[in-house]
Amino acid sequence: MADTFQFRLVTPTGVLFDGAVEQVTAVGPLGEFGVLPLHTNFITSIAPGVVTLKLGEANFNEYLLAGGLAEVKDGVMTILALEAEAPGAVDSIAAAPVVLEAEQRLAHMSEFDPAYADAVQALALARARAQINQLRRAPH
Amino acid sequence: MATLKAIRRRIASVKSTQQITRAMKLVAAARLRRAQEALLNARPYHEAFKRVSDSLLGSAPDALKPPEDAGNVRLLVVVTSDRGLCGGYNTNVIRMAEETMREATAAGREVRLFAIGRKGFDHFRRIRANVVGDRVNNSPRLATVALARDVAARMLTDFRSGTVAEAGVIYASFRSALSQRPTYEQLLPVAPPPASAGVSAAPATDYLIEPSAAELVPVVMRGYVEAAIFHALLEAEASEYGAKMTAMESATNNAVDMIARLTLEMNRARQAQITRELMEIVGGAEALRG
Numbered sequence: 001m002a003d004t005f006q007f008r009l010v011t012p013t014g015v016l017f018d019g020a021v022e023q024v025t026a027v028g029p030l031g032e033f034g035v036l037p038l039h040t041n042f043i044t045s046i047a048p049g050v051v052t053l054k055l056g057e058a059n060f061n062e063y064l065l066a067g068g069l070a071e072v073k074d075g076v077m078t079i080l081a082l083e084a085e086a087p088g089a090v091d092s093i094a095a096a097p098v099v100l101e102a103e104q105r106l107a108h109m110s111e112f113d114p115a116y117a118d119a120v121q122a123l124a125l126a127r128a129r130a131q132i133n134q135l136r137r138a139p140h
Numbered sequence: 141m142a143t144l145k146a147i148r149r150r151i152a153s154v155k156s157t158q159q160i161t162r163a164m165k166l167v168a169a170a171r172l173r174r175a176q177e178a179l180l181n182a183r184p185y186h187e188a189f190k191r192v193s194d195s196l197l198g199s200a201p202d203a204l205k206p207p208e209d210a211g212n213v214r215l216l217v218v219v220t221s222d223r224g225l226c227g228g229y230n231t232n233v234i235r236m237a238e239e240t241m242r243e244a245t246a247a248g249r250e251v252r253l254f255a256i257g258r259k260g261f262d263h264f265r266r267i268r269a270n271v272v273g274d275r276v277n278n279s280p281r282l283a284t285v286a287l288a289r290d291v292a293a294r295m296l297t298d299f300r301s302g303t304v305a306e307a308g309v310i311y312a313s314f315r316s317a318l319s320q321r322p323t324y325e326q327l328l329p330v331a332p333p334p335a336s337a338g339v340s341a342a343p344a345t346d347y348l349i350e351p352s353a354a355e356l357v358p359v360v361m362r363g364y365v366e367a368a369i370f371h372a373l374l375e376a377e378a379s380e381y382g383a384k385m386t387a388m389e390s391a392t393n394n395a396v397d398m399i400a401r402l403t404l405e406m407n408r409a410r411q412a413q414i415t416r417e418l419m420e421i422v423g424g425a426e427a428l429r430g
Contacts, residue, residue, distance in 0.1 A: 010188050012285060012370050014181035029351050043196060044350040045359045069363060071192050073347075078188050082285050082366065118293060 005037040006076045007053060009063060011084050016063065023054040024077055026070060035070075035077055042072040048125035050087070050132070051079060062087050064132060066125050087132050095129035102126045144413060147406040151399060158395035164225065165388035172317060172381035178283060179314065179374045186367055193364045195347065196356065197330060205329055207302040214249045215272075215304040216240060217291060217369070219311040219376040220260030222277055229312060229320060229383035230259040236322035237310045241269070252304065254291065256373075257282070283377045288370035295369075296362055299328045311372040312379035318386055320379035327368050330361060 004020040024035045027049035035042075046068045053061040068081030102123040109116055142150075218237045220230045237260070241251045253269050255261035258276040265271060273294065275287060298304045307328040312320040349356055 008184075008188075010185045012182045012185045012367065013178065015184050029355070033350075040348050041346060042348045042350070043192065043356065045356055069189075069192060069360065071188075071347075078192075080185060080189055080192065080363070082289065082363075115293075 003037065005035075005039075008076070008078045009051070009081065009084060010078060011081050016084055017053065017061065019055075021053045021055055021061075024051065024079075025054075026051040026065070026079065028070070035072060038075065039072045039077070041074070042070075044070050046070050046079060046081065048121060049128045064090055064128060067121055090129050090132045092130050092132045095126055095132075098126040099123070099130050142405070142409065144406065144409045147402055147409055151402045151406065154395050154398050154402065158392055158399070161388045161391040161395060165385055165392060168381045168385035168388055172378060172385055175283070175374065175378040175381050176314075179378050182371060182374055186371055189363060189367045193330075193360050196349070196353070196360050197364075207300065210302040210305040212249055213252055213304040213306075214244045215252050215254060215295060215298060215307040216244075217254045217256060217295070217307070217309040217372075218260045218264070219282075219309065219372055220255070220257035220263075221282075221376075221380045222258040222279065224259065225387060226380055226384035227387035229380055229387075230257075230263075232320070232322045233310060233312050234260060234263050236324065237264075240308075240310060240324050249306070254294070256287070256291070256376075281377070282380070283370065283373035285366075285370060288366050288373055292362060292366040292369050295328060295365060304328075309369060309372045311376040312383075313375045314378040314382060317382035320383055323375075325368065325372065327365050330364060 004022050007017065007019065007021040007024055008015060009017040022037075025032060026035075027033075027047045028044045029047060033044070046065055048065060048067045051063050051065055053063075055061055063081075063084045064087055065079070065081040066083040068079060068084075071078045071080070102119065106116075106119045106123055109119055113119075216237060218233065220233050224230070237253070241253075244251050251270065252272045253264050255264055255271055255274040255276070257278065261271065261274045261276050275291070278284075278287065295304075295307045299307060306326065308324055308326040310322065310324050313323040314320055
């Protein structure tokens with residue numbers, strides 16, 4: 001059995017990761033999911049959160065994604081994200097007031113507002129930023 | 141003939157203009173390099189996104205159509221620059237936009253404009269076109285994900301609610317620093333992938349789709365529009381700096397030519413003055429002797 005598979009993390013500003021991984025864990029609309037080698041062809045959307053790449057024993061790589069799409073095709077996984085950042089670059093303290101702001105905006109919004117889905121996304125992203133340290137599982 | 145002093149002043153002024161245009165050219169060249177790099181970096185994203193959206197949207201043609209009661213409006217997003225001094229760049233884009241507007245009007249469509257960049261916005265307001273939105277003063281960078289996202293969200297909202305039946309973007313597509321071609325790209329309704337019609341269509345990949353195709357199609361559609369607009373912004377940004385660099389280079393060359401011409405004129409004027417003074421001295425000496 002193949003131990004690793006190819007994974008690419010692609011954003012409009014460049015390819016952030018392209019290489020062999022053992023496992024990828026990300027957050028989809030139905031919750032967290034993992035992809036191992038020989039996964040079937042698969043498309044899903046990605047919710048704002050952390051994607052974890054297992055490169056080897058106790059060797060992890062992580063990125064914070066602002067949502068996007070994941071595709072597995074012929075054993076190659078691609079995540080397309082509009083924005084991605086390394087957790088080390090995330091300022092979780094600066095994100096705290098953003099969470100409050102997003103929560104307040106959402107509280108005054110109708111569910112039928114066209115911007116509602118965006119507001120939910122913004123809140124999820126802000127929360128992921130603020131809690132980045134709890135969401136990470138790699139030793140740091 | 142202009143006096144020596146006037147010519148000297150003129151040369152000094154052309155020289156300082158030349159310094160400015162040369163500096164602007166260097167700045168434009170540096171920004172062009174950055175913009176080209178960004179354009180190159182974005183390519184894998186577009187290619188990968190196109191592949192995914194083609195395979196997914198091909199399976200859901202109904203979702204691509206505008207709502208039944210859609211109006212008869214075409215929304216045009218026109219990308220120009222905020223600042224001038226970039227040759228015919230803005231003029232060309234605006235001309236293309238006006239042609240597209242005329243075509244649409246002839247086809248019985250109402251045109252609404254969304255202006256990105258001050259030059260286009262000012263122009264369309266001057267000719268009293270129907271400008272429904274604008275994003276001006278996009279400094280320091282035009283091509284940002286946030287801007288693309290914003291415009292795409294607006295476009296999709298109008299499209300889904302049936303306010304607009306068609307939406308497209310007009311921008312200058314970057315070919316080289318010397319050549320930028322105005323381009324009209326229709327984004328909505330999404331054109332069905334060519335594979336579904338062609339004979340040589342590749343067999344569609346059988347995907348497991350989560351949560352469901354119906355829920356995923358809007359997400360992909362939105363991503364598709366965002367990616368296309370981001371791409372247009374990147375192209376426009378590179379084109380703007382390419383055009384600016386070329387314009388400033390020819391301005392600098394013009395200044396060099398002008399300085400050479402004025403220097404010649406100045407020398408001639410100086411020589412004439414010396415000759416005149418000599419003549420006066422000789423004349424004076426002659427008068428004394430006589």
